[in-house]
Amino acid sequence: MAGLLYKDFLAIKGKKIVILFLTxxxxxxxxxxxxxxxxxxxxxxxxxxxxxxxxxxxTFCWMLICCFNIWGVTLIxxxxxxxxxxxxxxxxxxxxxxxxxxxxxxVASKYVFTGICIYAFFSLYMVWNIIAMAFLExxxxxxxxxxxxxxxxxxxxxxxxxxxxxxxxxxxxGKGKAMLFKIGFSLMCGMLVLGYLFFGDLNVxxxxxxxxxxxxxxxxxxxxxxxxxxxxxxxxxxYFVSYRIxxxxxxxxxxxxx
Amino acid sequence: MNKRTYTDTSRLFIxxxxxxxxxxxxxxxxxxxxxxxxxxxxxxxxxxxxxxxFPVISHVxxxxxxxxxxxxxxxxxxxFGMTFSGGKWKYYVIACFIPWIYTELGNIIELALCPxxxxxxxxxxxxxxxxxxxxxxxxxxxxxxxxxxxxxxEEGGWRGYMMPKLIKIMxxxxxxxxxGIIWGLWHAPLxxxxxxxxxxxPGFPYVGILLMCIFCTLLGxxxxxxxxxxxxxxxxxxxxxxxxxxxSILQGYINPDKAASVMIHPGWIGMVVSLVIVIIPLIRSxxxxxxxxxxxxxxx
Numbered sequence: 001m002a003g004l005l006y007k008d009f010l011a012i013k014g015k016k017i018v019i020l021f022l023t024x025x026x027x028x029x030x031x032x033x034x035x036x037x038x039x040x041x042x043x044x045x046x047x048x049x050x051x052x053x054x055x056x057x058x059t060f061c062w063m064l065i066c067c068f069n070i071w072g073v074t075l076i077x078x079x080x081x082x083x084x085x086x087x088x089x090x091x092x093x094x095x096x097x098x099x100x101x102x103x104x105x106x107v108a109s110k111y112v113f114t115g116i117c118i119y120a121f122f123s124l125y126m127v128w129n130i131i132a133m134a135f136l137e138x139x140x141x142x143x144x145x146x147x148x149x150x151x152x153x154x155x156x157x158x159x160x161x162x163x164x165x166x167x168x169x170x171x172x173x174g175k176g177k178a179m180l181f182k183i184g185f186s187l188m189c190g191m192l193v194l195g196y197l198f199f200g201d202l203n204v205x206x207x208x209x210x211x212x213x214x215x216x217x218x219x220x221x222x223x224x225x226x227x228x229x230x231x232x233x234x235x236x237x238x239y240f241v242s243y244r245i246x247x248x249x250x251x252x253x254x255x256x257x258x
Numbered sequence: 259m260n261k262r263t264y265t266d267t268s269r270l271f272i273x274x275x276x277x278x279x280x281x282x283x284x285x286x287x288x289x290x291x292x293x294x295x296x297x298x299x300x301x302x303x304x305x306x307x308x309x310x311x312f313p314v315i316s317h318v319x320x321x322x323x324x325x326x327x328x329x330x331x332x333x334x335x336x337x338f339g340m341t342f343s344g345g346k347w348k349y350y351v352i353a354c355f356i357p358w359i360y361t362e363l364g365n366i367i368e369l370a371l372c373p374x375x376x377x378x379x380x381x382x383x384x385x386x387x388x389x390x391x392x393x394x395x396x397x398x399x400x401x402x403x404x405x406x407x408x409x410x411x412e413e414g415g416w417r418g419y420m421m422p423k424l425i426k427i428m429x430x431x432x433x434x435x436x437x438g439i440i441w442g443l444w445h446a447p448l449x450x451x452x453x454x455x456x457x458x459x460p461g462f463p464y465v466g467i468l469l470m471c472i473f474c475t476l477l478g479x480x481x482x483x484x485x486x487x488x489x490x491x492x493x494x495x496x497x498x499x500x501x502x503x504x505x506s507i508l509q510g511y512i513n514p515d516k517a518a519s520v521m522i523h524p525g526w527i528g529m530v531v532s533l534v535i536v537i538i539p540l541i542r543s544x545x546x547x548x549x550x551x552x553x554x555x556x557x558x
Contacts, residue, residue, distance in 0.1 A: 002330050002339060033287065123407035127308065134288070134305040142301070153404065222389050229397045232404055 004101075004109035005116070011086040012079045021124060028061075029131055036135050058141040061132045066148050068128065072121040073159040080114055080166060085175045104247045107171065111243045114163045122156045154228070157235040164235075164242035171246045172253065264324040270423040272324060276316035277415060278444060284309040285447040295452045306448070310408040313415020313444075320419065337418045337491045346488045353484055353493035354403070357501040358395045360536045364528035365508035372524045374516055381510030391510045398505030402496065409499035410491070416441055416478070417485040417494045434482060438475025445470050455523050469526055476533040477501075483540045 009015075035057060046054050087093060096106060129145060129152075136142040169178040217224060264272075288305045295303065317336070321328060330339035342350070369376055381391055402409075420440070424433035449455065449466040459465065481494040514525070 036290075119404075119407075122404065126405060126407065130301070130304040130308055133301040136301060222387055225387075225390055226393060229393050229400060232400050233396075 001109050005113055008083040008113045011083050032131050062141050062144045065128050069155055076117050076159055084170045103251050107246045107250050118156050118159055157231050160235045160239055164239045168246045172249045266423050266426050269324050273316050273320040276319050277313050280312040281309045311411030314411045317415045317419040340490050340492050349484050349488040349493045353496040354399055357497050358505040360532040361506045363532035365506050367531050368524045368528035375512050377513035380513045391507050395505040398503035399500050402500035402503040406495050406499035409495045413491045413494040417481055418491045421482050434479050438478040439471045442471030442474035479537050483544055
């Protein structure tokens with residue numbers, strides 16, 4: 001399987017990506033230590049509505065990290081499709097089938113590769129978050145970074161969940177049809193939401209505000225904490241079930257060609 | 259043109275030089291004002307903890323400089339891969355649960371030594387609901403595995419490079435002892451700022467460094483066993499990461515601020531004794547098994 005994983009790594013131009021992220025991390029670290037050494041520059045410091053001083057480069061760091069998480073999830077989605085497209089275009093399976101590889105090993109390699117990408121992105125996010133939060137000593141930016149941390153794990157669990165849905169479709173229909181299905185489904189969801197907004201009863205949202213949500217969260221703190229702790233386990237379980245489904249689909253798909 | 263050839267000993271020295279140099283420089287940069295561990299906030303502690311990734315960076319640098327290559331399996335492997343076949347999957351399962359076992363056992367021993375530290379309401383001061391205490395070990399296992407990149411940073415170097423080289427050079431028994439001492443000494447800067455044992459104990463920081471070396475030797479036996487039997491550093495990574503996350507229900511009832519009735523840190527005694535209890539059956543199993551991956555010298 002190491003060979004299959006390395007093939008996928010090269011298909012997404014992995015070496016360039018690794019060098020890019022490592023370089024970005026080193027630059028981020030150097031900038032952070034320069035900022036620590038030079039201290040706050042008055043011209044780059046503002047005051048928010050609560051009267052708290054906000055250092056603009058720190059806020060920029062927070063926004064960068066927040067966007068990195070969202071960008072990472074979409075990038076992984078793109079890589080998932082890219083590795084399947086590469087194999088279809090180069091008829092890789094025809095070549096691999098002449099080697100002693102089981103079909104489930106080939107399917108597993110896609111799941112393992114996607115899992116490694118999600119793990120690597122999450123790890124990189126944690127490193128950048130640690131660097132960004134160092135020496136902040138409280139304040140607005142630290143609060144926002146903590147806020148980002150609170151949903152980062154759930155965001156990457158969502159990425160794993162999306163992989164669980166998308167990979168069986170890619171194995172069943174190939175890249176072209178799976179993309180059409182995905183776009184069609186997304187458009188349908190969007191149309192449903194728009195339809196509800198135009199024609200539905202919007203009074204249900206009139207009582208929704210942050211305080212209502214916070215009091216609901218306090219009332220159900222145990223359930224929310226349990227879900228938060230167990231969500232990675234549940235997501236991994238779903239991911240494994242998705243793998244088994246993909247193996248069944250892929251074996252059946254090959255049977256049709258015969 | 260003659261290319262320089264490197265022996266295992268020279269490669270090991272290069273690796274250790276990189277590891278100690280890079281990590282110690284990092285600790286100095288991350289703590290320029292010399293604060294103790296308790297004086298730092300969580301953010302600064304996390305920044306210090308990033309120094310854990312330097313052993314694996316040193317491993318990679320050493321392989322590049324000495325042109326050793328990056329095999330994922332075999333006798334000169336980096337042990338970065340994962341293999342589940344041949345019954346090796348059970349070591350990954352063991353790795354997920356054994357930190358809970360030895361941590362809980364260690365806490366029981368600590369309470370037996372210092373009953374005064376038992377505080378039935380201590381979990382309230384930690385802001386934990388009583389019902390959530392039973393989820394603490396699960397939380398530690400899940401967050402440990404997900405956030406295991408830092409533990410991979412350490413184990414990728416110590417178990418992935420140093421221990422195989424030491425075992426080749428001097429045999430398993432001496433390698434386990436020396437490897438533990440090296441690992442304990444590498445923690446010295448953290449011990450000196452009170453990371454593991456605080457700063458107010460007799461003989462600070464030398465006694466702390468000695469205690470750390472003993473602890474690292476014992477834990478190193480467990481981690482090396484798992485690495486050798488599975489052919490991968492990842493079980494050791496999981497043990498390390500989950501252990502750092504303190505998977506224990508009893509920790510909600512142990513108040514470390516209460517005075518200890520023994521001279522040596524009772525938590526350390528508990529962990530050491532529990533590790534010895536866990537390691538004894540492993541050593542017996544180790545002696546019986548044939549492990550071709552870690553080649554042992556004729557003197558073993």
